[in-house]
Amino acid sequence: MKYILAALALSPTLGFVPSSLIHAPSSKLALSMTNEVETSTSTPSRRRFIDNVTTGAAAIASSVLLAPSPAMAYGLGKANDKLSSYGLSALQNVPNGYSALAEIYGKAGSRSPLLVAFGFPFDWVVTLPSQDVNGEDGTIQAGEYAKGDTATFFVVPSAGKTDIQSKDKDFFKNAIIAAISQKGANIYQDFKVTKLEPGADGKYMFVDFKYTLITGAGFEVERNGVASVTSTGDGVQLLWAASIAARFRKKTEVQLRSIVRSFVCYSDGLNFSADLRPAPADDF
Numbered sequence: 001m002k003y004i005l006a007a008l009a010l011s012p013t014l015g016f017v018p019s020s021l022i023h024a025p026s027s028k029l030a031l032s033m034t035n036e037v038e039t040s041t042s043t044p045s046r047r048r049f050i051d052n053v054t055t056g057a058a059a060i061a062s063s064v065l066l067a068p069s070p071a072m073a074y075g076l077g078k079a080n081d082k083l084s085s086y087g088l089s090a091l092q093n094v095p096n097g098y099s100a101l102a103e104i105y106g107k108a109g110s111r112s113p114l115l116v117a118f119g120f121p122f123d124w125v126v127t128l129p130s131q132d133v134n135g136e137d138g139t140i141q142a143g144e145y146a147k148g149d150t151a152t153f154f155v156v157p158s159a160g161k162t163d164i165q166s167k168d169k170d171f172f173k174n175a176i177i178a179a180i181s182q183k184g185a186n187i188y189q190d191f192k193v194t195k196l197e198p199g200a201d202g203k204y205m206f207v208d209f210k211y212t213l214i215t216g217a218g219f220e221v222e223r224n225g226v227a228s229v230t231s232t233g234d235g236v237q238l239l240w241a242a243s244i245a246a247r248f249r250k251k252t253e254v255q256l257r258s259i260v261r262s263f264v265c266y267s268d269g270l271n272f273s274a275d276l277r278p279a280p281a282d283d284f
Helices: 002-009 019-023 026-040 046-065 076-085 169-180 245-262
Strands: 099-105 114-120 125-127 130-132 135-137 141-144 149-155 188-198 204-214 220-232 235-244 264-266
Touching (some): 076 099, 076 114, 149 169, 169 188, 169 204, 169 220, 169 235, 235 245
Antiparallel strands (some): 099 114, 125 141, 149 235, 188 204, 204 220
16 A cells, blocks of 8 residues: 555646546545444454455555546547647647647636647546636646656746747746646755757747656655747747656656647637637526
């Protein structure tokens, strides 16, 4: 059990995993515990109670770590069809065998709508914003969560539209720190931007960075990441991708660079009305 909990603690973006995956089994666990407590009043079943709690907790953990593959729901062809429906070019720099998505961020009307698209490894799991009568919450993300490999879309707060390639290093440092610290400023330390590279089209800036993640269990995990930053509509947007430093050096660097270099974000001149969520009916 301690190994399952440690794996969950080391996943820096567990908060973005769909809530249905985390909470769905909890009622079964609670029912199992209640039934066992009732039974224990008549029979000595403490051992069986502990076994049931352990099994239930393991089921919760496995439902997070073994979330279904997005392969059937997403694909490069589907993403390009979505882009084409808006009169936009197909995704570039997506390696063979990768999947892809093209999704609207801001469907519920509480955010400025954006069309976000990027490629990602075929076996990664996609998380989308949740929507209810109050608007939209969460973001667009794909990842291999159990290993700490993620790519996350982020809109920089209070940043107006700008010429992204005219900005200095501190601008990108502050933007990415805002992205990685959504759960609190005390979850990271030693953040450093190590490289800036302008995109050839003048609309994107590629950023290399590294930092130390402080997990909820008190572990310190060195992480390396890359990001693509742009500015469309009325703000600044970025896709950042990161993994544990050792994995980045040995395996994921090429993957993560491919992901952020395939990233595109559009708003200007697009009519999103067909994809926006209808406003709730007035009850009065």
